[in-house]
Ligand code: 3PG
């Protein structure tokens with residue numbers, strides 16, 4: 001993979017339209033997780049250091065082509081200023097008069113954020129006229145929003161065709177890490193896929209079994225696989241109608257030489273609440289009135305052994321109901337082992353997806369992985385083997 005890099009660009013005196021993803025969680029007007037904002041700082045600083053004028057393009061939430069005041073990017077300005085350590089100017093529209101005036105007023109060293117691109121229907125429609133209106137504001141386009149690159153929108157795809165373009169620092173780091181995990185990985189490769197449903201991760205499982213040496217299946221979707229094999233899963237979350245699909249995935253894995261690891265033992269409870277009474281049983285011994293909420297210690301030991309024999313790990317989705325302790329135990333223990341092996345230099349570990357990153361952050365393990373992606377949906381589509389339009393537009 002080779003993409004157009006920021007290093008090759010002369011930015012002195014240029015207006016640099018910089019697509020960022022600052023679609024961060026906000027509660028009562030306050031940003032509750034600023035990770036995505038922190039991760040764009042190197043790109044913005046780099047543009048400033050090269051004498052460029054960064055003009056940030058971004059979406060926030062899903063206003064569907066209309067102005068929704070509660071989805072204004074203005075509320076993100078304080079968090080952005082904190083992360084950058086400087087004032088950030090704001091324009092109340094991302095095209096037209098307000099945007100043009102704000103860009104014209106921008107002095108060297110200053111940063112400008114434009115209002116939510118999704119306030120215009122042309123953004124999601126990838127309308128050429130809207131792309132042209134964005135492009136008219138600047139001289140160069142930099143895309144640092146890997147986590148929005150699965151969207152073929154005007155600010156992620158259309159505009160890249162109209163201006164000299166480059167990948168920002170975060171975009172380049174994401175592409176490098178993901179290529180090392182699944183594009184050109186050191187083998188053996190293990191993938192951990194968890195989460196609630198097989199139905200949302202079908203393409204992903206299908207793509208992975210053809211590419212990785214070991215596939216660890218956890219979370220609710222493991223129950224679907226167990227049930228498909230005729231194992232009693234009681235009241236567990238399971239998609240019984242997905243049984244034929246689950247069996248097909250297992251057959252495909254076998255044909256490809258991919259070893260699939262399902263839970264050997266499970267933690268079951270009668271209630272789904274924090275601290276609920278639980279017991280650990282063999283995976284085939286779930287009582288009919290109980291539900292499986294986590295993988296057990298024998299499963300974790302097996303996963304740890306797989307990690308020890310592998311050189312590369314790619315992780316998406318928790319092994320159990322990690323948001324409710326003690327059902328986070330398997331996810332935390334396996335992730336901790338991955339972190340140790342990463343630090344020992346025997347494993348390259350890459351994780352992504354909303355839940356996964358939340359789990360690793362909660363366990364203070366994110367920093368100890370080789371790379372944790374900022375992407376949710378884009379990470380999944382990339383794991384599915386799909387081309388991301390925002391990335392394709394940056395290829396050299
Ligand atoms: C995300 O939050 O995953 C990205 O910002 C993309 O947002 P979207 O799913 O609304 O396109």
Ligand code: MG
Pocket residue numbers: 023
């Ligand atoms: Mg989202």
